[in-house]
Amino acid sequence: QKEVEQNSGPLSVPEGAIASLNCTYSDRGSQSFFWYRQYSGKSPELIMFIYSNGDKEDGRFTAQLNKASQYVSLLIRDSQPSDSATYLCAVRPGTYKYIFGTGTRLKVLA
Amino acid sequence: DVKVTQSSRYLVKRTGEKVFLECVQDMDHENMFWYRQDPGLGLRLIYFSYDVKMKEKGDIPEGYSVSREKKERFSLILESASTNQTSMYLCASSLYPVNSNQPQHFGDGTRLSIL
Numbered sequence: 001q002k003e004v005e006q007n008s009g010p011l012s013v014p015e016g017a018i019a020s021l022n023c024t025y026s027d028r029g030s031q032s033f034f035w036y037r038q039y040s041g042k043s044p045e046l047i048m049f050i051y052s053n054g055d056k057e058d059g060r061f062t063a064q065l066n067k068a069s070q071y072v073s074l075l076i077r078d079s080q081p082s083d084s085a086t087y088l089c090a091v092r093p094g095t096y097k098y099i100f101g102t103g104t105r106l107k108v109l110a
Numbered sequence: 111d112v113k114v115t116q117s118s119r120y121l122v123k124r125t126g127e128k129v130f131l132e133c134v135q136d137m138d139h140e141n142m143f144w145y146r147q148d149p150g151l152g153l154r155l156i157y158f159s160y161d162v163k164m165k166e167k168g169d170i171p172e173g174y175s176v177s178r179e180k181k182e183r184f185s186l187i188l189e190s191a192s193t194n195q196t197s198m199y200l201c202a203s204s205l206y207p208v209n210s211n212q213p214q215h216f217g218d219g220t221r222l223s224i225l
Contacts, residue, residue, distance in 0.1 A: 036216075042219070043216040049211060096141060096158060096160055098155075098214055100153040101152060103152060
């Protein structure tokens with residue numbers, strides 16, 4: 001079992017719809033969780049992080065964390081073609097290291 | 111804003127060469143990291159450093175070494191480059207985790223080709 005798992009996609013959604021991206025992790029001791037967006041050929045850029053159970057909203061983005069079920073999700077409301085990218089989930093199980101999933105490719109169709 | 115600068119965006123080297131990839135951050139971050147990213151394999155940690163002159167092996171350190179002589183600079187060294195080291199290399203930095211909520215900030219990446 002991989003430490004951080006994401007569906008590779010592509011996940012295709014029409015413009016204006018809600019995109020839902022999911023991530024599961026194996027280390028129950030993980031403390032903090034991050035979502036990065038990566039455009040093709042570019043480096044990852046941080047979208048948001050979450051460390052408490054529940055929802056955290058930032059503009060069109062909402063991160064959801066359920067530690068009991070060991071999953072974290074990212075919702076993108078009013079999806080735009082510019083949101084088309086690969087979304088990486090990262091988990092911090094300890095003090096220094098971050099464990100990344102392989103990413104979900106999102107395609108927003110105009 | 112945090113700025114992580116990698117010395118080269120694109121680099122072409124020959125097998126057997128010693129290759130240096132440089133990374134500098136301007137936010138006084140204690141932690142610095144080197145990853146490589148390959149299609150289907152995601153980000154894999156090569157080495158990280160949590161303080162000057164301190165380093166720890168990541169998941170795939172073979173064939174690589176690192177140097178951190180100053181807090182702001184973290185260098186990745188390919189001792190004798192091989193074709194299987196052709197990849198995108200990403201440097202990242204983060205604050206020391208007083209709490210665990212410190213994200214990593216990435217440089218623009220170096221696309222390295224070994225011929």
